[in-house]
Amino acid sequence: xxxxxxxxxxxxxxxxxxxxxxxxxxxxxxxxxxxxxxxxxxxxxxxxxxxxxxxxxxxxxxxxxxxxxxxxxxxxxxxxxxxxxxxxxxxxxxxxxxxxxxxxxxxxxxxxxxxxxxxxxxxxxxxxxxxxxxxxxxxxxxxxxxxxxxxxxxxxxxxxxxxxxxxxxxxxxxxxxxxxxxxxxxxxxxxxxxxxxxxxxxxxxxxxxxxxxxxxxxxxxxxxxxxxxxxxxxxxxxxxxxxxxxxxxxxxxxxxxxxxxxxxxxxxxxxxxxxxxxxxxxxxxxxxxxxxxxxxxxxxxxxxxxxxxxxxxxxxxxxxxxxxxxxxxxxxxxxxxxxxxxxxxxxxxxxxxxxxxxxxxxxxxxxxxxxxxxxxxxxxxxxxxxxxxxxxxxxxxxxxxxxxxxxxx
Numbered sequence: 001x002x003x004x005x006x007x008x009x010x011x012x013x014x015x016x017x018x019x020x021x022x023x024x025x026x027x028x029x030x031x032x033x034x035x036x037x038x039x040x041x042x043x044x045x046x047x048x049x050x051x052x053x054x055x056x057x058x059x060x061x062x063x064x065x066x067x068x069x070x071x072x073x074x075x076x077x078x079x080x081x082x083x084x085x086x087x088x089x090x091x092x093x094x095x096x097x098x099x100x101x102x103x104x105x106x107x108x109x110x111x112x113x114x115x116x117x118x119x120x121x122x123x124x125x126x127x128x129x130x131x132x133x134x135x136x137x138x139x140x141x142x143x144x145x146x147x148x149x150x151x152x153x154x155x156x157x158x159x160x161x162x163x164x165x166x167x168x169x170x171x172x173x174x175x176x177x178x179x180x181x182x183x184x185x186x187x188x189x190x191x192x193x194x195x196x197x198x199x200x201x202x203x204x205x206x207x208x209x210x211x212x213x214x215x216x217x218x219x220x221x222x223x224x225x226x227x228x229x230x231x232x233x234x235x236x237x238x239x240x241x242x243x244x245x246x247x248x249x250x251x252x253x254x255x256x257x258x259x260x261x262x263x264x265x266x267x268x269x270x271x272x273x274x275x276x277x278x279x280x281x282x283x284x285x286x287x288x289x290x291x292x293x294x295x296x297x298x299x300x301x302x303x304x305x306x307x308x309x310x311x312x313x314x315x316x317x318x319x320x321x322x323x324x325x326x327x328x329x330x331x332x333x334x335x336x337x338x339x340x341x342x343x344x345x346x347x348x349x350x351x352x353x354x355x356x357x358x359x360x361x362x363x364x365x366x367x368x369x370x371x372x373x374x375x376x377x378x379x380x381x382x383x384x385x386x387x388x389x390x391x392x393x394x395x396x397x398x399x400x401x402x403x404x405x406x407x408x409x
Contacts, residue, residue: 039396041068042122044113044136046097046129048078050260050284051231052309053128053152058083059211063385065089068392071120073097073113074132092116099131106135114139123396124148130155134171141178146395149175150183150206153306153328154192159235159344160304172196180395183388185307188327204391207331208307209384210316210375215289217317219296219364223253226354227295227319229288229310230302232261237301237324237345239270244301244350246274250358254278256295258285292317296364297357303344305329311339315375320367322353334378338371 041064043057058080061070071090074080075097084091094116096109113135117125125147127136133149140147155168176182176196182203184190193203226245230236238257245255255275257267260283271279285291292298298314300323307328314321315338323329325341333339340357342349357364 038067038069039124039392040120040122041070041392042073042117042120042125043070044073044125044127044132045080046075046099046132048072048074048076048080048093050079053150054078054080055210055309056150056152056208057128058087059209059381060385060388061089062087062211063381064389067389071122073116073120075109090120092120097132097135106131110135110139114143117143117145123399124392126150126392128152130168134175137175137178146180146399147178148181148183148391148395149179150185151189151193151306152185153304154189157192157304169195180398181391183391186328186331188331189306204387206384206387206391207379208309208312209379209381210309210312211381212316213289215293215317217293217295217319217368219318219320219368220361221296222361223250223296223358223364225254225256225295226250226297226299227256227258227291227314228299228301229258229285229291229313230300230308231259232257232263232267235303235305236261236263237303238263238267240301240345240347240350241299242267242271242279243274243347244299244354245279247347247351248354248358250354253358254280255299256280256282256291258282258288258291260284288313289317292319295319296361297322297354299323299350299354300329301344301350302326307332312375312379315371315379318368318372320357320364321371322350322357332374332379333371334374336370336374337367338374340367 045053045057048054061084065087071092072084073092073094075094077093081091094109094112096105096112117139122145125136125140125145127133127147127149137147137149156165173196176198182193183206184193184203185208187205190203190205228241232238255278257279264281268281292314298319298321300308300311302324305326305328311321311323311329311332321339323339323341324344329341340353342353
């Protein structure tokens with residue numbers, strides 16, 4: 001299609017928003033192509049890389065594609081853009097939005113984000129991740145757009161480093177009054193939200209959900225593979241898993257650590273020292289369901305978590321879970337035999353769990369079945385999408401009510 005005023009391909013022209021990069025031909029014509037009967041929702045997330053929050057956003061847009069007109073605003077150039085475009089949503093890349101701590105860059109990112117939001121003209125902004133959660137809420141407030149913040153995990157948890165904990169608490173205290181609604185992925189996060197200056201009526205728990213696949217694990221088979229899927233960065237503790245695996249007398253078994261991140265090289269060196277030839281690092285794996293189906297145990301060690309999607313993916317596959325004893329993970333397992341939870345940084349306790357499960361295929365089968373049933377009953381994607389949709393309706397309804405009250409007569 002050619003642009004009528006220039007004769008050139010429609011989106012080869014200079015973007016009106018400095019620094020933003022249109023990802024498809026609809027990105028900067030958002031207002032022109034929106035259905036008047038469906039709300040326009042802008043999803044803002046710091047980075048488009050592979051990660052739990054990014055998967056959550058992609059799944060949400062896919063599940064709500066028939067109810068909303070969505071656009072994604074994100075930094076980086078990761079696979080989230082392609083996933084968004086695959087479900088027919090619009091995308092805008094924000095070149096200044098990243099995880100850098102520079103105040104100057106943050107101000108530039110805020111200006112760029114506000115310009116992009118003016119073009120997108122959403123009815124609602126839905127923000128995810130720490131930096132985008134902060135800048136997105138400020139930008140939406142300045143533009144008079146209602147904003148929802150999904151808390152994948154507050155950074156002021158007691159287990160977080162002190163300086164980060166204090167800074168996050170101050171930031172969230174300032175941003176809470178600007179937030180139309182908090183969506184917490186776990187009850188533990190709702191409890192933390194209670195420490196902020198926001199009424200409980202503006203905090204909703206919507207558990208994470210993951211879509212079903214045909215891939216199923218067979219945990220009763222002879223133990224040959226233990227899998228973890230995680231970004232090699234805090235708050236994850238891959239070092240604990242590597243040391244635990246090295247201590248566990250599990251012959252003919254490998255530990256597969258899927259993911260990327262700044263700690264990956266150091267973890268490869270640690271594995272070479274304590275468990276040479278027994279730990280593999282495949283990087284980001286496209287077929288996570290297939291990888292999980294090839295394993296007999298899933299393991300995850302973290303200092304703190306919200307509600308990790310990797311655990312839900314393992315439960316969906318029917319795998320027994322060995323994980324850190326954290327509130328969100330306890331909520332995932334519930335009162336079932338789905339998971340064996342151990343102290344956060346106790347490599348010896350992890351080693352005991354891996355060893356005992358490794359020697360007991362019947363127990364692995366029982367735990368794997370319990371995990372699958374728990375996922376089926378509580379963590380399907382359609383339940384998450386419906387609950388989120390209801391929050392959208394409530395927030396947009398409140399906006400319309402407020403607008404009608406201030407209209408001149």
